[in-house]
Amino acid sequence: MANPLLAVNYVADAAIPNNRLVRPGTGDRNVALATAATDSIIGVVNEMPPGIATGERVDVVRVGIAWVEAGAAITRGALITSDGVGRAVTAAPGVGVNNRIIGVADESASAAGDVIRFTIEPGSVQG
Secondary structure, eight states: OOEEEEEEEEEESSOBOTTEEEEEOSSTTEEEEOOSTTSOOOEEEOOSSSOBOTTOEEEEEEEEEEEEEBSSOBOTTOEEEEOTTSOEEEOOOOTTOEEEEEEEESSOBSSTTOEEEEEEEEEEEEO
């Protein structure tokens, strides 16, 4: 079960699929799909019905336990970041490289497309 403690409302800069990670958008109250491990990831979209269109308002879960779509296999307890399309992947920065993380996987994902729970704990990790 997810337990979102704080959701903040924003405007989507572009379409955002459900259970994807987001970063700050073009304006102070906008968000965009996270597309790199170096993005300043701020939360996850857990909307129903799935997906948000460009210009629509969207609640972003910023604190708590939420759902996220995996972009690859993830081991429970792994620090997670974003792949190129806003899905969660294990943070694995190269030596001297920083990755922004959004949290810790509470469940394992066996493959891309699995939806898992994670605890939101933003930060960064260096390889």
